Amino acid sequence: MALRTLISGKTLAAAALGGARTLAAARGVATVALPDLPYDYGALEPAISGEIMRLHHQKHHAAYVANYNKALEQLDAAVTKGDATTVVQLQSAIKFNGGGHINHSIFWKNLKPISEGGGESPHQKLGWAIDEDFGSFEALLKKMNAEGAALQGSGWVWLALDKEAKKLSVETTANQDPLVTKGVNLVPLLGIDVWEHAYYLQYKNVRPDYLSNIWKVINWKYAGEVYENAVA
Amino acid sequence: MAAFASALGILPSPPASAYPQQRRLRSVKREQMQGCRSRRCSKVVSYYGLITPPYKLDALEPYMSKRTVELHWGKHHQNYVDGLNKQLATSMFYGYTLEELIKEGYNNGNPLPEYNNAAQVWNHHFFWESMQPESGGSPEGGVLQQIEKDFGSFTNFREEFICSALSLLGSGWVWLVLKREERKLSVVCTRNAISPLALGDIPIMNLDLWEHAYYLDYKDDRRMYVTNFIDHLVSWHTVTLRMMRGEAFVNLGEPNIPVA
Secondary structure: OHHHHHHHOOOHHHHHHHHHHHHHHHOOOOOOOOOOOOOOHHHHOOOOOHHHHHHHHHHHHHHHHHHHHHHHHHHHHHHHHOOHHHHHHOHHHHHHHHHHHHHHHHHHHHEOOHHHOOOOOOOHHHHHHHHHHHOOHHHHHHHHHHHHHHOOOOEEEEEEEEOOOOEEEEEEEEOOOOHHHHOOOEEEEEEEEOOHHHOHHHHOOOHHHHHHHHHHHEOHHHHHHHHHHHHO | OHHHHHHOOOOOOOOHHHOHHHHHHHHHHHHHHHHHHHHOOOOOOOOOOOOOOOOOOOOOOOOOOHHHHHHHHHHHHHHHHHHHHHHHOOOOOOOOOHHHHHHHHHHHHOOOHHHHHHHHHHHHHHHHHOEOOOOOOOOOHHHHHHHHHHHOOHHHHHHHHHHHHHHOOOOEEEEEEEEOOOOEEEEEEEEOOOOHHHHOOEEEEEEEOOHHHOHHHHOOOHHHHHHHHHHHHEOHHHHHHHHHHHOOOOOOOOOOOOOO
16 A cells, blocks of 8 residues: 555655644644545546546645645734734635635545445445435435536535434535535535536536546445444 | 605605606516517517637637637537526516626626526626737736726736736636726626626626636646736737726726827
8 A cells, every 4th residue: 555655656745745734733733734545546537537636636635735724824823913803814715725625635535446346326324314315316316416517616516414403415515615614513425526627627518427427436435434423 | 855855864765666667667668578579470589699709719829728718618608608598588587688687687696597697608708808819918008007097007907916816716707897986997806707797897807717717728727827818818909998988987087188
């Protein structure tokens, strides 16, 4: 596993950020790091191209991490100084970049190469819950595809669990807003990035094609684990 | 009497129904249109069409590739037009001009379903015409004077434009607008499909910051895309024409006529 990591080089970006992170940690600001992908960039082909995965991880997600850490440090300084104006001003950068980091970290775990079980339909508890709350697995897919395609601008489409009501639902969030902004009890089981950077190089303007193909590499096992932990 | 009193602020201003004439004119227009439509045997219907950019699709190379323009205009812009026409078949906005549709459809921040398509059709058309092959650089004459008056210098304006574009989080547009109230030029960013028309200002030039506008050419490098636009693509000629038209609606003060 470690050898594969070195060869694919996907940890390069993370290593570069690691230096900056330890410096900030010494000052007491808990910064975040770019997580490694649990598979190679090309492993999700032909559903998502390796070029998209590489750019998405090394450029977009890395930028969210870097900007979030920067905003956190600025926030720390502003809070210490009692500079309320700056504290409030930083909120949109924190929401956007922090949300971007949270959402993408979930997204990488939501995907799995076909050879490792990606695309296999959910079983047991999650499977039954889907049948109960949506009628059928196909109905859920149809609903998520429709909502994802209809989303105007940039955002995410989620399979959400309301852990209080123990009910599943399909939600959308704009830009990089995390699912929790739609409801404090909502737990993200699956998120699909419908920002254009997530599919444009491969699918161009045909977002519906991207949505119908991404199901082939969705990691239902992970979603099932999150579900069972949340309802337990 | 009531109107006079309300103008003095003594009484609250009368509700819209107190001005029946305006609303009656609107609904008469719609009735007439609908009446015409039902009277004739062959229905004449009119919808929106897609206008071709005023240059060949590869003319903006190397700053905007032919591939991008083909997709952006031929697919995205076309889809907005088709989507709008489809909605208009059963919408109360049938027959409105695009500008009317945008202003009414915006609905004070709660956009109606037709708004997004209409605004994007308008925004993209405005965008194609805001660009010109082998252009950019800096403006001359009256436009330069106004920019120097409102931003300090052209360099300041350029910096502010680029900064604004980079600070937009998510999809949207960056505009050079002529503000009606403040009577000056200003750089504004709008999210998704929001248009300065809906906000009451006069657009002078815009740049599409949705990822589809630059992803094929620049990937995630938005800075390079914006810099290339302002340095090489923006059509100051079009900006001048739009400013001239804008000055018919906004008093920018006395012109500087040199004394002999």
